[in-house]
Amino acid sequence: xxxxxxxxxxxxxxxxxxxxxxxxxxxxxxxxxxxxxxxxxxxxxxxxxxxxxxxxxxxxxxxxxxxxxxxxxxxxxxxxxxxxxxxxxxxxxxxxxxxxxxxxxxxxxxxxxx
Amino acid sequence: xxxxxxxxxxxxxxxxxxxxxxxxxxxxxxxxxxxxxxxxxxxxxxxxxxxxxxxxxxxxxxxxxxxxxxxxxxxxxxxxxxxxxxxxxxxxxxxxxxxxxxxxxxxxxxxxxxx
Numbered sequence: 001x002x003x004x005x006x007x008x009x010x011x012x013x014x015x016x017x018x019x020x021x022x023x024x025x026x027x028x029x030x031x032x033x034x035x036x037x038x039x040x041x042x043x044x045x046x047x048x049x050x051x052x053x054x055x056x057x058x059x060x061x062x063x064x065x066x067x068x069x070x071x072x073x074x075x076x077x078x079x080x081x082x083x084x085x086x087x088x089x090x091x092x093x094x095x096x097x098x099x100x101x102x103x104x105x106x107x108x109x110x111x112x113x114x
Numbered sequence: 115x116x117x118x119x120x121x122x123x124x125x126x127x128x129x130x131x132x133x134x135x136x137x138x139x140x141x142x143x144x145x146x147x148x149x150x151x152x153x154x155x156x157x158x159x160x161x162x163x164x165x166x167x168x169x170x171x172x173x174x175x176x177x178x179x180x181x182x183x184x185x186x187x188x189x190x191x192x193x194x195x196x197x198x199x200x201x202x203x204x205x206x207x208x209x210x211x212x213x214x215x216x217x218x219x220x221x222x223x224x225x226x227x228x229x
Binding site: 034042049104 | 146148150156157158159160163205207209217218219220221222223225
């Protein structure tokens with residue numbers, strides 16, 4: 001099955017700086033890579049995703065890059081704000097139409113220092 | 115769109131009793147739903163895949179007789195934790211993916227505490 005590694009486990013950045021979280025996956029068949037933000041005691045919220053036919057995707061301050069050859073993908077948050085503080089999870093899956101569950105990384109606790 | 119509702123949000127039960135958690139897709143039909151468990155400060159771990167009208171598929175290491183899953187309709191899946199023990203205390207969260215749409219939507223989760 002799929003195995004997803006995520007680094008770092010904790011990331012502290014100054015407000016306004018950029019944050020980068022990296023993930024690697026093991027199954028070359030995986031073709032869908034979502035990123036979730038989870039606040040304490042809340043449900044994970046999808047913030048951005050990318051499919052294997054695209055190398056990069058951007059949505060305002062958030063971007064995701066994918067390197068299929070190296071089997072790694074990264075989340076980039078620019079101009080960080082206090083409300084970006086949360087736990088971020090990457091995931092990977094071979095998406096055949098929603099029939100399979102996600103394999104998550106272990107999470108990154110992002111702390112935005114004022 | 116793509117809303118998943120989960121109930122209850124919190125439950126405290128005595129050791130040895132059973133607890134049922136409901137997961138509903140409110141505005142779409144879900145032939146498949148997923149159940150995850152999340153321990154404090156840990157990641158979400160897939161427990162099982164709930165299939166409408168057929169048996170659930172359990173991940174390795176998850177006891178199917180302890181975590182009973184029923185998916186009797188296209189909008190409802192239930193997870194029953196039977197003979198609960200303190201080590202079953204966790205955050206249980208369901209998920210579904212609207213057919214043809216991107217992404218998986220999560221329920222609000224259930225905080226189970228077994229005393």
